[in-house]
Amino acid sequence: MADQMEFTTRELLEAQAHVWNLLLSYFKSMCLKSAVELGIADVLKKHGKPMELSDLMSTLSISPLRTDSFRRFMRTLTHMDLFAEKKLNDPDDHQVKYYLLTPSSHLLVSGETMNVIPFINLEVDPMMMGASQVIGSWFKSPKASPFELFHSKGLWEMTSERPELNKMMNEGMASGSRLVCDTVLMTCGHVFRGLKSLVDVGGGTGTMARAIARAFPEIKCTVLDLPHVVDSLKEEDSVVEYVGGDMFVSVPHANAVLLKWILHDWNDEECVKILRRCKEAIPIKDAGGKIIIIDMVVDATIDKHAVETQLYFDLLMMMLTTGKEREEI
Template identity: 45%
Template sequence: MATAASIKVPDNVVEETLEAYAILWNQTFSHIKSMSLKCAVELHIPDAIHRHGMPITISQLLSSLSISQDKSRYLRSIMHVLSQECIFKSHITPSGEETFDLTRVSRLLLSASSFPHKPNTSPFVLLILDHHMVDSHHQLSRWFHELDATITPFAMANGNAVWDLTRELQQFNDLINKAMECDSNFLMNVMASTKEGPFRGIGTLVDVGGGTGLMATALVEAFPGLKCIVFDLPHVIGKTEKKTNMIQFVAGDMFVEVPHADVALLKWILHDWKDEDCVKILQRCKEAIPPKEKGGKVIIIDMVVGLTFNSHTSLQTQFLFDLQMMALCMGKERDESEWRNLFVTAGYKGYKITPYVDHLRSIIEVYP
């Protein structure tokens, strides 16, 4: 009889086990990628490379950031991790010196002072990687055993629901507002440049949950003659300033009543809410707009999961965002059949999806 020591494991089994082990470790350490990205944003590394005007050495980067040279080994490690993820690009010069440069990804992280009139997504990165958000995911396994159906992983981690926390913590509220503003800037750079699409020819528009009004400001600049109403909660509207006579700020509750306009815009709103809440919001919007024949419609900017996207990265990001919304506020990202069910239940007659916004989100035009 063969002993345990004499049993030979086939080479292919050993190789597959080692590969599985490496995959498991890589996944286990993946949070370090995100934390390295947060570090790079907080240190303003993309801006430092941009100011340098050419690929930069670690020593030059440390000097630019006013960081001690004895941290060079550790900064190099962070840059190696982020270069593997295509955030930066590593070069080896003919003399054997390593330098780092920006990529199309890290150019999205440049501040307005470095790259004016271009989208800066750094505030969004800092929001998603803020400890209030990250801590929520430490509660997932405990949340699955939680009997209270109203509590969220976010509330379990932070002692309060997300929108309640924005009222209590000004810093967290500012973080959310800045993230939403930078995202609105990004979207308008994508959409308004063509002067075409669903916003053309609209007389009045109500931006439901419009925050500080940056999306509305970009819309009225891109589409002359358009008048916008920015509609949000009183504590949000109370901190805004009127930026143009083409924009009116109105405080209220979208579950009760939405101001009347030709078109209602819901940008990244419905994924925050459960289906029954979304139906209520859509019904309030339907009451606020005219019939389709007179130009009435609701424009939704949100994800339609799996729609025409062949990219593994895009689809995986949609799935990750779905988990983010679940942990944050029991919201979710929806596929087309789930969207259709909402529209039918809310009493709408038809819809049109344009899946082009940023390879993640779509524009949905819904008709009463």
């Protein structure tokens, strides 16, 4: 193995650039947060065509004194592929840079059904991000998670005690589910055919259950979640039924149970307990009983960016809960 003295100056300079890039990568999240706060995607969507910098700034009520700073900000956002830029000639035949939406920034348009703004707001909230400061020290701590080490309470305890965090959590999870719902129903809809009833275990505000019920009206869909999550929803929704309860204790009986983004919140032993309660709630396999699991599978893709996202989500689970994103084997 080569020791440090064998590295060339060029290699060390490249290494330093790499380390600095890693060090400053938090700007990606902060730039994303700022783009959402400013409403850049909303303005571009409403304008309906590529927009020049000065017009974009004017619509956003940004002072001309910030022109150079905002240009540099947009340069970073386009480098991140959050927005795109296009050079066109103005009436005087001068080349001018214009900005437009990309598929990524389309998800930041507040009026769009598939927008993920609530999920972004959840994950960049200081209460959530604060735990990332203690990951290193947590490895030598008896606490169950970095979140618990940082806040002295676990995530689920905090959400039950703080209505504002509970609301933010529910809205964030719902916004992150919409595109997944459509994808699952388009590509795996056969899984739900023939079912008479289904329980969405830990289903939050019922985004997935409602999508299934609308796609398959013959299925009676029930959402099981903690009382503080569903109590205010019981009288507001005629499409699905809401049941307050604890999945570690019992699950309502049905032909099938759905676990979407649930098992990754818990360690292996806790997952076994959840699955046992689910098994008790459904008929045997030969009688049509099903447990449907939707979760990320680490290393199930060769796409570098997708793998990186999977690894970050795995660390997010480690930071906030006792769970993890699991590999296929």
